Amino acid sequence: MEKVIILxxxxxxxxxxxxxxxxxxxxxxxxxxxxxxQLTTTTDVENYPGFVDxxxxxxxxxxxxxxxxRFGTRYQTGMVESVDFKPGAHKLNLDDGTTLEAATVIIATxxxxxxxxxxxxxxLIGRGVTSCATCDGAFYRNMPIAVVGGGDSAMEEALFLTxxxxxxxxxxxxxxxxxxxxxxxxxxxxxxxxxxxxxxVEDVLDVEKNEVTGxxxxxxxxxxxxxxxxxxxxxxIGHNPNTNPFKGQIDMDDKGYIIADNTKxxxxxxxxxxxxxxxxxxxxxxxxxxxxxxxxxxERYLESKGQ
Ligand code: NAP
Numbered sequence: 390m391e392k393v394i395i396l397x398x399x400x401x402x403x404x405x406x407x408x409x410x411x412x413x414x415x416x417x418x419x420x421x422x423x424x425x426x427q428l429t430t431t432t433d434v435e436n437y438p439g440f441v442d443x444x445x446x447x448x449x450x451x452x453x454x455x456x457x458x459r460f461g462t463r464y465q466t467g468m469v470e471s472v473d474f475k476p477g478a479h480k481l482n483l484d485d486g487t488t489l490e491a492a493t494v495i496i497a498t499x500x501x502x503x504x505x506x507x508x509x510x511x512x513l514i515g516r517g518v519t520s521c522a523t524c525d526g527a528f529y530r531n532m533p534i535a536v537v538g539g540g541d542s543a544m545e546e547a548l549f550l551t552x553x554x555x556x557x558x559x560x561x562x563x564x565x566x567x568x569x570x571x572x573x574x575x576x577x578x579x580x581x582x583x584x585x586x587x588x589x590v591e592d593v594l595d596v597e598k599n600e601v602t603g604x605x606x607x608x609x610x611x612x613x614x615x616x617x618x619x620x621x622x623x624x625x626i627g628h629n630p631n632t633n634p635f636k637g638q639i640d641m642d643d644k645g646y647i648i649a650d651n652t653k654x655x656x657x658x659x660x661x662x663x664x665x666x667x668x669x670x671x672x673x674x675x676x677x678x679x680x681x682x683x684x685x686x687x688e689r690y691l692e693s694k695g696q
Contacts, residue, residue, distance in 0.1 A: 401663025
């Protein structure tokens with residue numbers, strides 16, 4: 390039986406691995422379909438402390454991985470399909486049919502930004518289509534951009550982006566925002582944000598050029614089609630925490646985020662770190678911080694059990 394199994398290789402999982410390895414717990418990290426997590430889909434990361442000139446997302450994850458490995462972290466590729474959490478011996482069933490057992494589990498499977506699902510949108514992710522204004526906003530200084538969504542995230546992203554450009558089109562599929570009034574009011578009062586109500590994106594232009602040049606839009610009430618020219622498309626239509634395998638085994642909120650108190654879940658010996666338990670901050674540095682906390686909590690738990 391493993392002492393610590395960590396699920397996920399984003400900043401939360403790899404920081405948990407670094408701390409668990411340095412505590413001589415010889416953690417086993419299960420690496421899923423997106424090794425390195427969401428940061429591998431971004432380019433320059435300028436807000437992770439310690440890198441004066443920024444660092445490329447994939448490179449940051451690569452060095453974090455190697456740093457954890459240096460102290461004895463082991464990696465195994467696989468997807469956890471289901472779990473059977475029983476304090477003392479938590480079972481994890483992988484997609485290759487094998488079952489792993491661990492005294493403690495740190496869930497750091499992250500969250501995935503929701504996208505509209507258009508083929509053009511998918512092809513241009515990282516080439517003008519992004520879901521992170523904090524990460525990518527500064528690349529669009531003085532350029533026309535669009536934000537899609539009507540919730541608090543869309544308001545926050547649009548308002549944040551006004552630091553860089555005064556040409557922002559906010560596209561929402563209904564005629565009222567879902568966002569809190571205070572956030573919505575700030576957006577409504579901004580002269581840098583032009584709102585298109587009742588509007589959906591039909592196509593992101595221009596896949597042929599391999600960059601974003603504009604959008605084809607449709608008004609859902611009138612059926613009228615139009616085009617706008619933009620350089621960047623910021624998707625803010627929500628996130629989905631990657632918690633499917635844990636449903637019914639652990640407490641989650643109504644959106645599927647794991648409920649954790651200082652990374653401790655309701656199941657003894659199971660901890661959660663990073664975006665899988667955080668719908669609010671969702672930053673690499675906060676994920677890394679909670680990964681550290683989860684490893685320290687796991688270490689304390691094992692110690693209390695004399696393991
Ligand atoms: P959200 O509240 O679920 O809002 C998602 C928005 O995207 C909705 O307006 C929705 O439209 C729209 N949408 C969903 N799928 C779409 C699609 N396929 N095409 C076009 N539009 C689509 O998600 P969120 O804004 O990420 O917020 C998540 C949670 O975090 C909320 O509880 C929020 O209050 C919280 N949050 C708080 C803050 C803050 O307080 N500072 C900041 C960010 C997030 P409809 O309205 O038509 O459904």
